[in-house]
Amino acid sequence: MLSLFSAFMVSTWMFEGRSHNFIAEKLVTDGKNIIQAYQRAPSAELGSFVQSFSGLSIYTIQLYNKTGAPLLEENEHMHVEQSNIKQVLGGNIARTVDAETHGLPIVGVPFSVKGDPYALFLTLDKNTVEQEQENMPWIHALYILVLFIGSFLILIAARYVVNPIMQLTEATKRMAKGNFDSASLPMNRRDEIGQLSVSFHDMAKELAKLDQMRKDFVSSVSHEIQSPLTSISGFTKALKQKKMSEESRLRYLTIIEEESERLSRLGQNLLQLSYLQQEQLPLKVTTYRLDEQLRRGVITLEPLWTKKEINVVVDLEAITVHADKDQLDQVWINLLNNAIKFTAPHGTIRIQSIGKAHQNIVSITDSGMGIPEEELVNIFKPFHKVDKARSSSVKGNGLGLSIVKQIIDMHNGEIHVSSSLGSGTIFTVTIPSET
Structure with missing residues (x-):
């Protein structure tokens, strides 16, 4: 929301600056066209000729003679500084903005008639501008509507991205507790999240295999150790009996010896396998x-x-x-x-x-x-x-x-x-x- 609002304000500011430059250049062009039209009809009276353009166009126009006095009817919506009038009478084009006329641009175009300098100033007609400004609330409302629609769509897109990440997070928590089920992950997606889900699923399968191997290994070791220990314990208790033949005693001792050797071999093999599995060996x-x-x-x-x-x-x-x-x-x-x-x-x-x-x-x-x-x-x-x-x-x-x-x-x-x-x-x- 903050990004969209910032973008809206910056784009509005940039558009306003560009529109003022465009209007100023358009005013200069139209001012020169008015001067050229008068020069093609030199017999016409200057003030009346320019006044006729002011009444027919969307502009407010004012004409100043070499002394800086206005030649047309005073217009309260156009305020020109004397410094700008002198600048135009000196032969330069003037561009300014009048804050009292809603910040509209004013331009002055120089020209001469029979050697006397004149200054022609133009700005947009206030009534025309006000009519356009009456439409601005609708435009602003449209901008706000676009802002909220865009924000809503971004939220939907964010949920589309965040939901699978939340699922991955939950799967990670389950894995930490020993549950390697990852069937609920979004593995059908074609984007990076889908690839991550597939990789996570493969990792979960491998960890499940390792966990099962660990359990099988512990179970096997326990069985291999328990079996000879049970035999040794049983025959040791039998040897404690006083009434036993020498043949039975030797047979029991032989079994105990064999089971002890079996345990010894198991221990040696386990140590050797662990030793060999060290990659730095x-x-x-x-x-x-x-x-x-x-x-x-x-x-x-x-x-x-x-x-x-x-x-x-x-x-x-x-x-x-x-x-x-x-x-x-x-x-x-x-x-x-x-x-x-x-x-x-x-x-x-x-x-x-x-x-x-x-x-x-x-x-x-x-x-x-x-x-x-x-x-x-x-x-x-x-x-x-x-x-x-x-x-x-x-x-x-x-x-x-x-x-x-x-x-x-x-x-x-x-x-x-x-x-x-x-x-x-x-x-x-x-x-x-x-x-």
């Missing part, structure tokens, strides 16, 4: 033979695969890599250990490596039960276990593949898995030649 890159590292991994796990009489086929090219050796050791040990776990006795595991110009590819193939296709997208998530591909006797806490994925990502590599139930599983790791 530097890699200790060295140059070494990747094929020899894979062979050492196979030899390290020999007791496990020989116990199940698994046939291990090694087909390795001589490859030199620049990577963190200790970190990749964990990758190969985890993948080989998984392959041994889920391969039935007398099965086959194949390990291959291929070196290319800019990348090295390692694949580990087993003949196990395989993984359902719908589970493949989740196997790298912490604590994810594929129940159909595991038996209750298989040890693990679901963190191994998460650690593998994190290490491969740190080396700017990729890991892919292809599998289906009953046809085994293939893990393919791609590592750049230089990390």
Whole structure:
């Protein structure tokens, strides 16, 4: 409202100034036309000739002789200063404004007749001006109407902009309380607010996923910890019984030892995963033979695969890599250990490596039960276990593949898995030649 009112006042002031200049120039032009008309009829009497124009035009006219005396009938609506009369008699055009005639412009035009100077002054006729001023209230009312209509339209436009922002504010408050629902946001708009709403909606979806992952993670950790603790607590209470055979006592102690080791592995894996997820963690890159590292991994796990009489086929090219050796050791040990776990006795595991110009590819193939296709997208998530591909006797806490994925990502590599139930599983790791 203030801006519109200010604009109205400034534009009125500018228009008034321009209109006065326009009227003054028009008066000068008409004054010269009157003089030229008289000069074309020199036999006419000057005073009567000019007086006739005053009666027929919309102007009030006055004529002054060389002494400054008026030659036409005095008009109370036209007041000319003697200084302006002298200026015109001196041969100059005079422009002034008479405050007593409602601020209308007055101009004086010089001319001479038979060597005598004269001054012709013109201004608008007061009656004509008053008639126009009678129409001014209607014009002012129109301006005020436009002002209010414009203000109303601006308020509507402001609400159109403010309402979605208020909705975004409410959605932000809900999000702060843990509610990630953003379905009410105006995402169909094509403007910047619509783009902001879409971005906010995407952010809310991602935060909802992260929140669900956090809840799942806490639930999984709690389950993984509670299960061995329950076993340890139960068998410890059983050991307190006095009447127990030595065989039962040793069996209970063995279970307690295994569950304690399970808790220890869980703690170590959680610490390692947290350690790897620190983006500022530097890699200790060295140059070494990747094929020899894979062979050492196979030899390290020999007791496990020989116990199940698994046939291990090694087909390795001589490859030199620049990577963190200790970190990749964990990758190969985890993948080989998984392959041994889920391969039935007398099965086959194949390990291959291929070196290319800019990348090295390692694949580990087993003949196990395989993984359902719908589970493949989740196997790298912490604590994810594929129940159909595991038996209750298989040890693990679901963190191994998460650690593998994190290490491969740190080396700017990729890991892919292809599998289906009953046809085994293939893990393919791609590592750049230089990390």
